[in-house]
Amino acid sequence: MKSKSVRSRKQSGYQRLNGVLKGILEEIRPTAEEIAALNEYSNELMGRLRKVVPRNVEIILAGSVARGTQIRGTSDIDIFMLFPKGIAEREMERKAIELAKKVVHRSHGESFVINYAEHPYLKLISEKFGVKADIVPAFKIRDSSEMATAVDRTQLHNQFVMASLSETQKDHVRLLKYILREHNIYGAEARVRGFSGYLCELLVHTFGDITKTLEFFASVKRPCLVEPLSRGVSTAESAKEASQHFKSNFVVIDPTDPDRNVAASVSEESLFRASMVSYRIIKEQSLKAISRYGFSDDDSYRRLESIEKATGLKIYTLKIRLPKISDDTLWPQIVKLSGQMVHFLESYSFKPVITLQEMDGGDGVIAFFMDRQSSSIELVRGPPGFMHEDAVVFYKKHVNKDMDNVSFDGERIFALEEARYKTPEEAIRAALNSKSFRFPSYLKKKSTVLYSKEIPEGCAKLVYRAYIRKMTI
Structure with a gap:
C-alpha cells in the first residue's frame, strides 16, 4: 500500500501535468462555431440523403463528430446508410453509391471520389466548408451476431461510446489523440499501424482519464489484455490465451463484439512508441515531452544534405507518380516495392542502413540511406x-x-x-530497366524517377517527413 506522502507527491506532479494538458485542450477542443458549422453541414447532408433513399434505409451520423471526440480543424464527417438485411450485399453497395452520388452538389463546389474498404463508399469533398464526408453503406443490426460485414459494427461503436463517455472523458480522448498524433501513431490505416479513434475512446473509458491511460502505457507489459466492458487489464494467463487467439501481444476486446481485437492494427513499434512517450510525459510532465514542436519541412533539401554530412550516408530516392486510388490500396504496394528493391540491392552487396517510405499529393517516395557508395x-x-x-x-x-x-x-x-554493379545507383537503375524486376500492380516503372544528387524540393519534403517520423521519439 502506498503511503500518503507518495500519493501526495504523485498528485502534486499530476497537477503540473494537468496544467499542461489544460493548455493543450484549449487549443485542440473545437470551438462552438466549428461544432455548429459541422453539425449544420452534417444535418444538411443527411437531409439530402433522406430525401433520396427508400424509407427503410436509416441515415445516421457516426465517427468522432457524432461522438464528440473530434480535434479542432481535423474533423471529417462519417455518415452511414443503414440498409435492411435481406438485400444482397453487392446490390446494396450498387444502390448506395448510386444514391450517394445524387446528393453531391457540384454547383456548390462539391465533388466526390469512390474509395474502397470492405465496401465501396463515396467521399464527398466540400471546398466551401473545407470538409470531407464519407458516405458509407452498411446493414442495420442490433448486435454483432447479426453482422454481415465489418463495417456494420460502426453503429454499435457509436451506441457504446455515446452511452459510456462523460463530457470530461471526451476531452481526454481528444488529448490522447493529440499526443498519439504528435508522435505519428494515431490512425489504424496501413501506413501508420497505430491507434484508431475508437481504440482511444475505449482506452479512456477503461482507465477513466488521460493520466491513468498514460500510466497504463508507461508500464505496459506484453502480452496484454484490456477488457473495456469490465475495465480490466491482465498480463497473466488470460492475456497469453488472448494473445494466442488473436495472434497479437496487445489485445483490446471490442465491447460490442467479443471476438474482435480493436488493437489488431497496432504494430509493435507503435505500442513501443506509445509506451516511451507516456513514460516521458509522466516523468517530465512538460509540453516538450508531449508536443514535437519545432518541426518544419521547409527547405527540406538543405536539411537532407545536413543529414548526409552528419551521418556519412548517401540518399537515393525513388519518386513514383501514383494512380488515383485509395491510400490503403497504394501504401502496401509502396512498402512491397521498397522490400523488393532492398532485396535486389542486398543481393549485390549494397545494404541500406535506413529505408523510408512516404506518400502525399499523388506522389510516393522510397528513400535508401546507404553507407556503401561503391564496390569493386x-x-x-x-x-x-x-x-x-x-x-x-x-x-x-x-x-x-x-x-x-x-x-x-x-x-x-x-x-x-x-561487382556487376559498382554503385547503388547502378544497381537501382538496373532494377528499373530489368524486365524480370516487376513492380506491384498499381505502380508503374514509367512513372518512377531515381534521384541520387539534387532532389526536387517537393520530393525532399516527403523524404524529410518520413525521416522525422521514423528517427525521432
Missing part, C-alpha cells in the same frame, strides 16, 4: 557444402585461378567476384 567486389553465396554436386558446379562456375576467391562461410560455399 561482391560476395556471391552458393549452396550448402554438403550438397556436393551443386557445390562443385558453383565452384567451377565462380573460381578464379588468378586469385583464391572461393571458400566457406559456415556451411555455405561463397565466391568473391568483380
Whole structure:
C-alpha cells in the first residue's frame, strides 16, 4: 500500500501535468462555431440523403463528430446508410453509391471520389466548408451476431461510446489523440499501424482519464489484455490465451463484439512508441515531452544534405507518380516495392542502413540511406557444402585461378567476384530497366524517377517527413 506522502507527491506532479494538458485542450477542443458549422453541414447532408433513399434505409451520423471526440480543424464527417438485411450485399453497395452520388452538389463546389474498404463508399469533398464526408453503406443490426460485414459494427461503436463517455472523458480522448498524433501513431490505416479513434475512446473509458491511460502505457507489459466492458487489464494467463487467439501481444476486446481485437492494427513499434512517450510525459510532465514542436519541412533539401554530412550516408530516392486510388490500396504496394528493391540491392552487396517510405499529393517516395557508395567486389553465396554436386558446379562456375576467391562461410560455399554493379545507383537503375524486376500492380516503372544528387524540393519534403517520423521519439 502506498503511503500518503507518495500519493501526495504523485498528485502534486499530476497537477503540473494537468496544467499542461489544460493548455493543450484549449487549443485542440473545437470551438462552438466549428461544432455548429459541422453539425449544420452534417444535418444538411443527411437531409439530402433522406430525401433520396427508400424509407427503410436509416441515415445516421457516426465517427468522432457524432461522438464528440473530434480535434479542432481535423474533423471529417462519417455518415452511414443503414440498409435492411435481406438485400444482397453487392446490390446494396450498387444502390448506395448510386444514391450517394445524387446528393453531391457540384454547383456548390462539391465533388466526390469512390474509395474502397470492405465496401465501396463515396467521399464527398466540400471546398466551401473545407470538409470531407464519407458516405458509407452498411446493414442495420442490433448486435454483432447479426453482422454481415465489418463495417456494420460502426453503429454499435457509436451506441457504446455515446452511452459510456462523460463530457470530461471526451476531452481526454481528444488529448490522447493529440499526443498519439504528435508522435505519428494515431490512425489504424496501413501506413501508420497505430491507434484508431475508437481504440482511444475505449482506452479512456477503461482507465477513466488521460493520466491513468498514460500510466497504463508507461508500464505496459506484453502480452496484454484490456477488457473495456469490465475495465480490466491482465498480463497473466488470460492475456497469453488472448494473445494466442488473436495472434497479437496487445489485445483490446471490442465491447460490442467479443471476438474482435480493436488493437489488431497496432504494430509493435507503435505500442513501443506509445509506451516511451507516456513514460516521458509522466516523468517530465512538460509540453516538450508531449508536443514535437519545432518541426518544419521547409527547405527540406538543405536539411537532407545536413543529414548526409552528419551521418556519412548517401540518399537515393525513388519518386513514383501514383494512380488515383485509395491510400490503403497504394501504401502496401509502396512498402512491397521498397522490400523488393532492398532485396535486389542486398543481393549485390549494397545494404541500406535506413529505408523510408512516404506518400502525399499523388506522389510516393522510397528513400535508401546507404553507407556503401561503391564496390569493386561482391560476395556471391552458393549452396550448402554438403550438397556436393551443386557445390562443385558453383565452384567451377565462380573460381578464379588468378586469385583464391572461393571458400566457406559456415556451411555455405561463397565466391568473391568483380561487382556487376559498382554503385547503388547502378544497381537501382538496373532494377528499373530489368524486365524480370516487376513492380506491384498499381505502380508503374514509367512513372518512377531515381534521384541520387539534387532532389526536387517537393520530393525532399516527403523524404524529410518520413525521416522525422521514423528517427525521432
